[in-house]
Amino acid sequence: MFNRICLASGLWILTAAASLASPVTVVAKGADGRVLSGAVVSITVAGAPRPQPRGTYTMSQQNIAFAPHVLIVPVGATVSFPNRDRVRHHAYSFSPAKRFELKLYGRDETKSVTFDRPGVAAIGCNIHDAMSAFVFVTTTPFVAITDGSGRVVIDGVPPGQVSLALWHPSIRAPNNSVSRPAIVAAGGLATEIAPAR
Ligand SMILES: [Cu+2]
Numbered sequence: 001m002f003n004r005i006c007l008a009s010g011l012w013i014l015t016a017a018a019s020l021a022s023p024v025t026v027v028a029k030g031a032d033g034r035v036l037s038g039a040v041v042s043i044t045v046a047g048a049p050r051p052q053p054r055g056t057y058t059m060s061q062q063n064i065a066f067a068p069h070v071l072i073v074p075v076g077a078t079v080s081f082p083n084r085d086r087v088r089h090h091a092y093s094f095s096p097a098k099r100f101e102l103k104l105y106g107r108d109e110t111k112s113v114t115f116d117r118p119g120v121a122a123i124g125c126n127i128h129d130a131m132s133a134f135v136f137v138t139t140t141p142f143v144a145i146t147d148g149s150g151r152v153v154i155d156g157v158p159p160g161q162v163s164l165a166l167w168h169p170s171i172r173a174p175n176n177s178v179s180r181p182a183i184v185a186a187g188g189l190a191t192e193i194a195p196a197r
Pocket residue numbers: 064088089090125126127128131
C-alpha cells in the first residue's frame with residue numbers, strides 16, 4: 001500500500017512538471033571567451049504578448065553611483081531617479097532610445113522619466129563623470145541580467161523557434177548587441193551566446 005502511494009505521488013509530480021514550460025538556461029560570454037556578468041539576455045518569441053509596466057521602477061543615486069547599474073523595464077515604464085546623496089546630481093541620456101536631462105537636483109528629490117521606445121539608454125551624470133548606468137527598455141517578458149557566472153535562467157518560454165539576444169556595453173556590434181535564432185524544446189534549452197570572435 002505504501003509503495004502504491006509513493007508511485008502515485010511520483011506520477012503526479014512528473015505530470016505537473018511536464019505541464020510547465022521548461023527553463024531556458026543561457027551562459028553569456030564575451031568575444032574573449034570569458035563569461036559576461038551584468039549582461040542582458042533576452043528571448044523574443046513571435047506573437048508573445050508584450051510585458052506591461054507594473055509597479056514602480058527606480059534607479060537611485062547614492063554614494064555617487066546609480067543603482068542598479070542595469071535596470072530592465074518594459075516599454076512605457078516610468079522610472080524614478082531619486083537622489084539619496086547630499087550632493088546634487090544631473091542625470092542625462094543622449095541615447096536614441098531616450099534623450100533626457102534631469103537638471104541639477106538635490107537630496108531626497110525625485111524626478112521621473114518615461115521610456116516609450118525599445119532600446120538601451122546609457123545614463124550619465126553631468127557632475128560626476130564616473131557615474132554610469134543603463135536602462136534596458138524591452139518588448140519581451142523573457143529577459144534577465146546574467147549573474148557572476150554569466151548565467152541566466154528564464155522560465156516560461158514557450159517551445160519553438162525564438163530569437164536569442166545578448167547585450168553588454170563591452171560588445172563591439174551595433175547597439176552593443178548580438179542575436180541569433182534558437183530552438184526551445186519541450187524540455188527547455190541550455191545554451192551559450194557570445195559575439196563572433
Ligand atoms: Cu552626479
